[in-house]
Amino acid sequence: MIEVTNLEKSFGDAHILKGISTTFEKGKTNLVIGQSGSGKTVFLKCLLGLFDYEKGKIAYEGQVFAELSEAEKRNMRAKIGMVFQGSALFDSMTIEENVMFPLQMFTKQSKSEMQDRANFVLNRVKLKDANKKMPSEASGGMQKRVAIARAIVNNPKYLFCDEPNSGLDPKTAIVIDNLIKEITEEYNITTVINTHDMNSVMEIGDKIVFLKDGLKAWEGSKDTIFRTDNEVVTDFVYSSNLFKKVRRMYIEDNS
Numbered sequence: 001m002i003e004v005t006n007l008e009k010s011f012g013d014a015h016i017l018k019g020i021s022t023t024f025e026k027g028k029t030n031l032v033i034g035q036s037g038s039g040k041t042v043f044l045k046c047l048l049g050l051f052d053y054e055k056g057k058i059a060y061e062g063q064v065f066a067e068l069s070e071a072e073k074r075n076m077r078a079k080i081g082m083v084f085q086g087s088a089l090f091d092s093m094t095i096e097e098n099v100m101f102p103l104q105m106f107t108k109q110s111k112s113e114m115q116d117r118a119n120f121v122l123n124r125v126k127l128k129d130a131n132k133k134m135p136s137e138a139s140g141g142m143q144k145r146v147a148i149a150r151a152i153v154n155n156p157k158y159l160f161c162d163e164p165n166s167g168l169d170p171k172t173a174i175v176i177d178n179l180i181k182e183i184t185e186e187y188n189i190t191t192v193i194n195t196h197d198m199n200s201v202m203e204i205g206d207k208i209v210f211l212k213d214g215l216k217a218w219e220g221s222k223d224t225i226f227r228t229d230n231e232v233v234t235d236f237v238y239s240s241n242l243f244k245k246v247r248r249m250y251i252e253d254n255s
Contacts, residue, residue, distance in 0.1 A: 001025055002047065002158065002190055007056035009042055016042045017053070018214040027188045029181050029204045031195055034211035035236060040194045043211065044162060047192060048080065049073065060158065078106040081151030081189075083161040083180075087143040089135040095122070095146050096131035102154045121149040125179060141172040145179065152183060159184065161193040165200060177203050198237060201225065210236070 002024040009017040016039050024030040034040050045051045047058060049065055057064050060076060068076060081102075089098050099118040103109055109117070122130060125145040135143055144164060151159055161180060165173035181204040184191040193200070201208060205222035210233050218233045225237060 001061060002192070003059045005057050007046060007053055007058065009046055009051060009053040016214050017046070019056070020216045022209050022216060022219060024190050024192050025207065026190050027185055028191065028206040029184050030190070030192045030207045030209070031201055031205045032192065032209045032211060033195060033201060038211040039214040040211055041162070044160060044192070044194050048082070048160060049077070078154060079157040081154065081156035081159045083147045083151045083159070083164050085163040085166050087147040089143055089146060091135055094131065095127070095133050095135065095138065098135065098146060099150045099153050102150060106154055117153055121153045125149045140167055141175065144168065144176050148179060148183070152187070155187070156189060159189045159191040161191070163194055163196070165195065165197050170199065173197065173199065174203065180204065
């Protein structure tokens with residue numbers, strides 16, 4: 001579990017995060033949504049320890065990250081997997097080498113042990129026999145699955161995903177959503193996903209935190225988001241006629 005308490009972050013005179021408090025549970029897909037400029041990316045980078053913050057605290061299983069020593073922070077980072085927007089694979093490395101990279105950073109495994117682990121996670125994301133390919137030889141969906149394999153290769157306790165469906169067609173996006181959810185539940189990971197994709201919200205949103213102008217404007221689940229009367233949320237979620245129709249059908253079916 002990750003607990004966030006009264007988190008505040010500024011850049012000069014710009015107050016970006018304004019006292020956000022929430023929790024992210026194990027085995028759940030926790031989604032952070034909001035318009036551009038809402039603070040999602042800054043929030044994620046604070047959770048990852050990439051940004052310092054002025055007030056509040058972030059605790060991983062009760063350990064306050066800002067209070068850890070440098071050695072303890074390194075140990076904590078070894079428990080974190082990250083799927084970057086655009087996958088962020090190393091173009092000069094094979095798929096296998098990309099997946100092995102976290103093992104080289106954080107473990108003392110032999111090359112054969114790292115290769116065995118890379119094979120295991122590549123099989124898990126249905127990329128058997130892709131080891132020697134270069135990223136340029138892989139489709140966007142394949143690259144995203146490589147990024148997920150790399151993120152889980154070190155058996156992380158925490159998985160962060162920044163816009164994992166960015167640039168993917170709708171069918172492939174659903175495959176990636178379902179893969180992330182399966183892995184989250186299978187390995188009991190605390191997963192936090194930054195997204196603006198409402199299909200992801202409705203497919204895998206066990207918990208949803210909605211940010212607006214650096215504030216937590218609402219939180220709930222993919223079920224309760226249909227029933228909320230919070231105008232800030234409904235304006236964002238039901239900006240398309242499709243989701244307006246889905247909401248109306250949902251309310252009728254559950255009334």
